[in-house]
Amino acid sequence: MSEHKETHAAHKQHDSGVFEGLSSLRSNLLSVEGAKKVAAWYIDTSEKVANQAIDFEASATKWAKETPLAPIFEAQIKYGKKFVERSASAARSLWRLE
Numbered sequence: 001m002s003e004h005k006e007t008h009a010a011h012k013q014h015d016s017g018v019f020e021g022l023s024s025l026r027s028n029l030l031s032v033e034g035a036k037k038v039a040a041w042y043i044d045t046s047e048k049v050a051n052q053a054i055d056f057e058a059s060a061t062k063w064a065k066e067t068p069l070a071p072i073f074e075a076q077i078k079y080g081k082k083f084v085e086r087s088a089s090a091a092r093s094l095w096r097l098e
Contacts, residue, residue: 039095047088054080 054077061073092098 036095036097039091040097043088043091043095043097047084050084051081054084 057080058073058077061069061077064070064073089098
């Protein structure tokens with residue numbers, strides 16, 4: 001019976017450690033600094049994904065290099081990259097990350 005009590009006590013201690021860890025994680029994420037970290041990660045990730053999509057578009061439209069459509073595709077890519085750069089910069093400024 002004492003073995004059962006020891007096991008139960010160990011489980012209680014482990015469970016309280018888990019809850020304390022979750023509580024700590026939650027308080028860190030709900031803090032201003034935690035929110036800024038999440039925002040920075042989200043902005044960086046979104047910027048990378050958007051640039052990869054634009055790079056894919058550039059590689060997918062290489063066939064048009066010698067056609068009258070080439071300037072249109074080049075302009076789309078150029079302005080797309082500027083848009084992504086400016087949007088990420090504005091988001092960083094709003095969150096005061098820079």
